[in-house]
Amino acid sequence: MSNLNLLGKDTIFAAHSFFSGGGFGDLGIEHGCRLPVLTACELLEDRAKLISNNFGETHVFQGDIWELKDHMVSTIEKMLSGNRPWLMLLSPPCQGMSSNGAGRIQAAIRDGKRPNEDERNRLILPGIDLVERFQPDWFILENVKRMENTIIRNEINEPENILDTIARRTLPLGYTVRSSILDFRKLGVPHNRERLITIGCRLPEITKVVPPQKEIFFKVPSYLHPVASHGPGTNNEFITLRKAIGHLPLLDAKSKIRDDADPLHRVPKWNENQYNWMSVTPEGKSAFENNKCAHCSYINNNSDLYCRCGELLPKPSTEREYWPCDCGEVVPISELVCSCGTAKKDKVINKLDLIRGFKTSYRRLRMDRPASTLTMNSGVISSDMKGHPVQNRVLSLREILILSTFDQGLNS
Template sequence: MKAISLFACGGIGDLGLRHAGFDVLVANELLSDRAEVFKHNFPETKMIVGDIWEKENEILDATSAALEGRELDLVFATPPCQGMSKNGRGKLLSLIRQGLKDSVDERNLLVIPAINIFKKSGAHTLIMENVPEMENTVIPHPNKERELINIIELIKEELGSDFSSSIRVVEFANYGVPQSRQRLISIFTKNKNLKGHIENKGSLFPCETHSKDGFLGKKWVTVKDVIGELPSLDASSPETASCEKIPYHRVPLLDEEKYFWVSNTPPEKSAFDNQCVNPDCGFDKNQIHSAKKDAKGINRSSRETPIRCQRCGELLPRPWVRMNDTYRLMKGYTSAYKRMSWDAPASTLTRNFSYACSDNKLHPEQNRVLSLYEAMMLHTVVGYPFDWKRQDGKKISDKLIRELIGESVPPLGLDAIFSHLRLLAHNEDTSRLSQKAEGQQELCLTMV
């Protein structure tokens, strides 16, 4: 099946699309650094670099040329998620009426050129991937002045009654991904077989295969399952912070203060809850950190959490800010400087996963954050043919690697969804997919 990929980033999400049996003819990405990684890994795909608003005709022309008279099946679009908001229609409308129209995040409008390209491409199916908040995000209506419309409603309105939709917030851990990552997958189609399946079954999504208790067949794949056997690292010195035998199995160093906080943090706990380490005291009932919503519904961390032991007065190994000889607790939520659990999928890997202060990103027991290689494994990139290289020959930076992982979806999860969709579109038996998925998952888990 023929596809094009919009907002393709470095192509990590495309790994699942390709392994599921789709030939990606054309891709578009705004940022050249990310496009260089894509071009190295997928040289047969025409990569068009630049603003999708300006590149619409170029994308369509390149697609038409690559098709050579054949039909396009699918458009895969993953517009930026940073602008998606939980704010309701009423609040945004109020801002627009006040003349604050620039308060609308321009990135949310990128769905408009994506819709235009899809409509003009002739493809029968559009798949959009984004954060769950997309389902409730509203934007100014492109054709009705001073009116707002929900993004999903706009897509349905633009596509018309010939299209049916199947939309779900997917937890990728439920498809065997060793990471808890929830994304909104929105499928719009006029394919006869896919529409018929929606009418008969109500959904185009494959059955989930994993759950916390194993009720669905298998238990979640855990952090320990994936990285538990890797060589130990320690962020205290250059000698202990990397492993020469495994590329990218390295971590940034922690300064003396951060290492003090992290090294005293128990399993599955946050450094904000650390107790007294004074050997003459050892009081372990100091008030722990907490957070609650204020009158405006905004989650605020407690300002009452002590930084000194409530029994002996010694400084606790909790994240602090020091001014001369004065210490105060660093502002942060209960999930900051917190260790992951061995016995659960990893928390969502954001582009900040190499920072100790990021949510739930400390190693389950070692004094450090996740290594780049561990992130590659937990994101299921390992197990697919992908090189961390650029076509222009420049060295790929650690920062770019973190961005490519943090802003993409684990390919193993997309592989399951796209494989199921491809077989349904051809009215083929989907029962054999479970064996294929198990094989790919096993490959991802044994690449150590």
């Protein structure tokens, strides 16, 4: 890595990233903050390759951090030649836990049994080892909100709140640590994302102002966290879909699935059913709420698939197999006996049923709000909150990039 800057007498202005995923968080560090990411570590091969493709000078460790840790230490030692890194990013895939799950782990440890635990929640431990070893000026963890309540089995096999583990291990090294939930919409991000952001710093000018303490979680974002720039109490509104993506060319999941001028502004085609259900779904609503009959205008119930006049309502539905009983019932094929007591007949009929789904699926977003939380299945209308507010389609790749703030073209 060329042109590394030394800060003070022993700190290299660069970052090391563990649990990097596809390197999307690191994009903000290297390209947003102009802070070179010297190393990245990721378990999965395809994601690690993506990092290598996008970060030509970053050394990528691919594999399990528990196994790689010693190799990582020696590699990073060579890179830093006795200096500290300025920043370490460690955002292990913590699943977050209800107090229920925490209680089970505690009870198992007490009884001398190995608890039934989510191993991913313990990945923080090798991460803290690396912070201890290299003592960066800053470290940052980004994680699910519920991490705040997560109990893990710590390095000495005792149950401990994960934030207490971080505090206990880093306080003796002189770190001030603060952990708060940030609503990213308040920072001008045009989609809903709330994450627990934990920041540690060992610089005397910071620890003087924000003294180290054992209790690190704060309901109100701390002095170390960024100040809200958007939303109530600020001079800026939240960034809405209209502002973020309202200017993009029209697309349609049947008749125009790509924009010739932008290869990333494209959407998957919908099948005829999906198109029909969604084309009559208003902004902000789900196709499961299409209760009004086009034939007689009667407003039916959410549980109805057919109007009382007999017309099929435009709701997400699928054919399922039934057997007809002599009593008049149609019985699901998996049931061996009818409620009247008659045993299953060989005859099979197909009947349309509502798709079993969450009412957040087949749902359109709202133009005058930020998008809902972006998730992996952004191209799938049957997933949560994926419909464009007014056009018949899901969001395009270009739009997802803009809403993720990966797109340089976004003017906020």
